[in-house]
Amino acid sequence: MKVLIIYDSQFGNTEKIAQAIAKNIPSAKLLQISKTNLEDLNNVTLLIVGSPTQGGRATVPLQQFLDQIPAGKLTKVKVAVFDTRFGEKNVNFVLKIIIKTFNYAAPKIAEILEDKGGNLIVPPEGFIVTNKEGPLANNELERAMVWAKKLQK
Numbered sequence: 001m002k003v004l005i006i007y008d009s010q011f012g013n014t015e016k017i018a019q020a021i022a023k024n025i026p027s028a029k030l031l032q033i034s035k036t037n038l039e040d041l042n043n044v045t046l047l048i049v050g051s052p053t054q055g056g057r058a059t060v061p062l063q064q065f066l067d068q069i070p071a072g073k074l075t076k077v078k079v080a081v082f083d084t085r086f087g088e089k090n091v092n093f094v095l096k097i098i099i100k101t102f103n104y105a106a107p108k109i110a111e112i113l114e115d116k117g118g119n120l121i122v123p124p125e126g127f128i129v130t131n132k133e134g135p136l137a138n139n140e141l142e143r144a145m146v147w148a149k150k151l152q153k
């Protein structure tokens with residue numbers, strides 16, 4: 001199994017989740033999006049993509065990378081997606097409505113990957129930050145480890 005984890009992160013929280021996932025998948029390669037090329041996708045059997053939610057979607061660099069993936073490139077590739085996002089507890093009423101309207105990055109990334117042929121093996125997952133710049137909510141790193149194990153079944 002060749003596993004690639006690609007992620008973006010503005011304040012480091014998504015990176016921490018990506019690292020926790022990488023630690024729990026033997027031989028997984030972890031790449032920040034600015035260091036990722038299309039060739040890195042060659043022969044990958046499990047692709048994991050993670051992004052902060054910004055305005056209800058992935059970051060611009062991650063989005064641009066996904067858009068460049070040729071049609072059908074992910075055929076027979078297992079894919080899994082996560083984002084980081086605000087928790088319901090940490091936002092006021094107005095922001096809650098905005099978030100409900102725009103939703104999160106992970107489901108949108110999943111849709112793009114499936115569109116490119118990817119086989120989504122688990123539902124898109126969200127990990128909670130308590131503030132825009134973090135930190136992550138309690139237990140999110142542990143939850144990321146459990147999630148990583150699930151991907152290998």
Ligand SMILES: Cc1cc2nc3c(=O)[nH]c(=O)nc-3n(C[C@H](O)[C@H](O)[C@H](O)COP(=O)(O)O)c2cc1C
Nearest residue numbers: 009010011012013014052054055056084085086132
């Ligand atoms: C410009 C901007 C827009 C954001 N929009 C959303 C949003 O729509 N929904 C949400 O849940 N969180 C939103 N957030 C909070 C981010 O999800 C949070 O900053 C991110 O999880 C931190 O991850 P990072 O440290 O990897 O950058 C936004 C943050 C920024 C900076």
